[in-house]
Amino acid sequence: MIKIQAVILLAFLVFNPALKAHNEIYHQASQADAWPLLADGRSQVGNSHGGIDVAKNGDVYVSVIGPNGGIQIYNQQGEYLNNVPNAPKDIHGFVIQADASGEEFIYGAEMSGHKIFKMRLSGERVLNIDALSQIPKKYQKPQVKNAKGWMPRPLRLTATAVNQQGELFVVDGYGLDYIHKFSADGQYITTFGGREAPWKFNNCHKIYIDPRYQDNRILCADRANHRLVHLTLEGHLIGDYATNLRRPSAIDFFNGYAAVAEISGRVTILDKQGVVIQHLGTNNNRSETDKNKTPPEKWRHGIFTSPHGISFDSKGNLYISEYNKWGRILRFDLSLVE
Numbered sequence: 001m002i003k004i005q006a007v008i009l010l011a012f013l014v015f016n017p018a019l020k021a022h023n024e025i026y027h028q029a030s031q032a033d034a035w036p037l038l039a040d041g042r043s044q045v046g047n048s049h050g051g052i053d054v055a056k057n058g059d060v061y062v063s064v065i066g067p068n069g070g071i072q073i074y075n076q077q078g079e080y081l082n083n084v085p086n087a088p089k090d091i092h093g094f095v096i097q098a099d100a101s102g103e104e105f106i107y108g109a110e111m112s113g114h115k116i117f118k119m120r121l122s123g124e125r126v127l128n129i130d131a132l133s134q135i136p137k138k139y140q141k142p143q144v145k146n147a148k149g150w151m152p153r154p155l156r157l158t159a160t161a162v163n164q165q166g167e168l169f170v171v172d173g174y175g176l177d178y179i180h181k182f183s184a185d186g187q188y189i190t191t192f193g194g195r196e197a198p199w200k201f202n203n204c205h206k207i208y209i210d211p212r213y214q215d216n217r218i219l220c221a222d223r224a225n226h227r228l229v230h231l232t233l234e235g236h237l238i239g240d241y242a243t244n245l246r247r248p249s250a251i252d253f254f255n256g257y258a259a260v261a262e263i264s265g266r267v268t269i270l271d272k273q274g275v276v277i278q279h280l281g282t283n284n285n286r287s288e289t290d291k292n293k294t295p296p297e298k299w300r301h302g303i304f305t306s307p308h309g310i311s312f313d314s315k316g317n318l319y320i321s322e323y324n325k326w327g328r329i330l331r332f333d334l335s336l337v338e
Contacts, residue, residue, distance in 0.1 A: 045327025085123030093159030109157035192235025261307035265289035
């Protein structure tokens with residue numbers, strides 16, 4: 001198998017959870033290129049306006065939007081394996097999670113197709129929720145044309161989170177910022193969040209179940225408000241977890257830490273209290289960030305353009321997919337200090 005072209009960066013970091021001083025927890029030691037050219041001969045991954053997650057076996061799953069889109073799978077060496085059969089081509093965000101049986105499933109939503117799904121890693125869809133018919137119309141955008149004749153989509157579902165009971169939480173992050181809750185068998189339960197008080201979301205881009213608390217919480221990347229917000233699983237507002245971020249787009253967790261992909265050219269590591277541990281790959285050139293058109297010739301080692309998806313593997317290695325029409329995926333390796 002052939003490896004992907006210069007779209008993944010390995011930067012080796014050192015991690016010691018026993019250290020007390022925040023500025024001593026992560027140290028960058030070295031970096032090296034990896035993962036050069038897709039097996040089918042393309043010179044790019046494709047429109048990586050999606051998400052990324054890692055299965056228990058270490059395989060990396062990346063959602064890609066567009067005609068050649070779906071969910072691509074790579075091994076830990078960066079070799080392209082295959083696409084998930086039957087995966088939709090408009091998955092903006094997804095998670096891989098084991099259910100009560102121990103089997104891993106992909107949970108996600110079709111951003112344009114308005115379907116919420118649970119599928120096996122083999123591609124078999126075992127749950128299919130019609131969001132348009134299940135979500136009450138009062139939580140959908142009215143179908144009224146504007147002065148130019150354009151009609152908005154009623155929903156634009158951008159992420160799905162799943163709790164320990166298998167209940168699904170789906171956010172309309174490119175729509176009205178509501179979070180819709182469904183039972184494990186796909187029945188609509190309730191809706192909360194949105195743009196009104198007390199939540200006051202503005203582009204609730206992606207949501208996650210935060211496992212670091214005894215009562216798990218929802219953590220929302222409230223992108224245009226530059227903050228992360230905690231909610232109970234019933235939708236009650238707990239409060240801001242972190243503020244003054246660079247338009248946070250995605251989050252993942254490792255031990256007591258949260259890694260935040262910020263589309264304005266940065267990744268931030270936070271502790272359980274929301275205190276900044278370290279910034280990674282900061283890009284202060286605004287002409288290269290917040291967009292999907294920064295070409296490969298402008299990519300720089302260790303420097304982000306538009307981080308959009310993020311995931312730890314079981315060892316703490318960190319994978320980031322960027323909002324980029326050519327497709328860019330980066331990897332940071334963490335190792336324990338003895």
